[in-house]
Amino acid sequence: MALKDALLPEFDQEMAATRKTLERVPEAKFSWKPHDKSGSMGWLAHHIATLPDWATTTLKQTTFDFSPDGKYVPPPLPKSTKELLDTFDKGVKGARAALAAASDADFAVPWSLLQTGKVLFTMPRGVCLRSFVMNHIIHHRAQLGVYLRLNNIAVPAIYGPSADETGM
Numbered sequence: 081m082a083l084k085d086a087l088l089p090e091f092d093q094e095m096a097a098t099r100k101t102l103e104r105v106p107e108a109k110f111s112w113k114p115h116d117k118s119g120s121m122g123w124l125a126h127h128i129a130t131l132p133d134w135a136t137t138t139l140k141q142t143t144f145d146f147s148p149d150g151k152y153v154p155p156p157l158p159k160s161t162k163e164l165l166d167t168f169d170k171g172v173k174g175a176r177a178a179l180a181a182a183s184d185a186d187f188a189v190p191w192s193l194l195q196t197g198k199v200l201f202t203m204p205r206g207v208c209l210r211s212f213v214m215n216h217i218i219h220h221r222a223q224l225g226v227y228l229r230l231n232n233i234a235v236p237a238i239y240g241p242s243a244d245e246t247g248m
Contacts, residue, residue, distance in 0.1 A: 083187050083206060084179055091179060094214060095132065095172045098221050100236040102129060102168055104228055107160055114230055121227045126157050128220045129164050132171030135213045138191055138205050139178040145194035152195075179209075 102125055110122025119127070137144050146152060158164040187206030192199050203211075225235045234244035 083184050084182050087209070088176070088179055091135075091176060091214070094218060095176075097236070097238045098128060098217055099165070099168060099172075101221050101224055101228070101238070102164060103161070104233050104236060105161055105164065105224070106233065109227075109231055109233075110157070112227070112231060114227060121224070121231075122157050124220060124224055124227065125164055126155070126167070128217060128224060129158070129168035130155065130171060131213060131217045131220070132168065132175040134216075135175035135209055136171070136178045138208050138213060139182050139186060141191075142189060143192045143194055145197065147195045148197070150196045175213075 105121060105125045110120060110125075112121045113119065134144075158167060182205075187204065187209070189205050190202050191205045191208045192202040193212075194200060221238075225238075228235050235242045237245040
């Protein structure tokens with residue numbers, strides 16, 4: 081079995097679960113934070129929504145410098161839940177296409193994350209896709225679930241029923 085054939089069903093499942101979570105984020109709570117050291121709900125949701133693009137970048141490039149001139153400029157936050165979901169859906173579509181087009185050899189190519197030209201880490205693309213993209217999305221999706229819970233917003237069922245969606 082080709083690696084992409086093992087990854088695509090998992091990707092589809094995790095992206096569907098992530099979209100269900102992002103759909104619950106109300107615009108009125110975009111600025112809410114559980115703690116001063118935490119990112120806002122809008123920031124966290126937007127970060128999650130942009131992570132699928134990292135899969136495309138990982139498969140189409142061998143490096144990515146998130147601060148090439150020494151100044152990291154974060155992308156603007158969405159103004160609405162619809163804009164958030166549109167960003168996510170566009171990223172998922174591109175990521176899925178890139179995954180579907182990848183060969184086993186593509187997953188073995190070394191990929192590096194840089195900051196102002198300095199290599200922060202290098203790993204095979206396949207490892208990067210699982211850890212730095214997929215697991216990263218899952219990790220932040222779980223954080224977002226806590227943000228939802230703390231705001232009495234129904235948490236969707238992901239791997240089984242949630243307290244809000246029993247029997248689903």
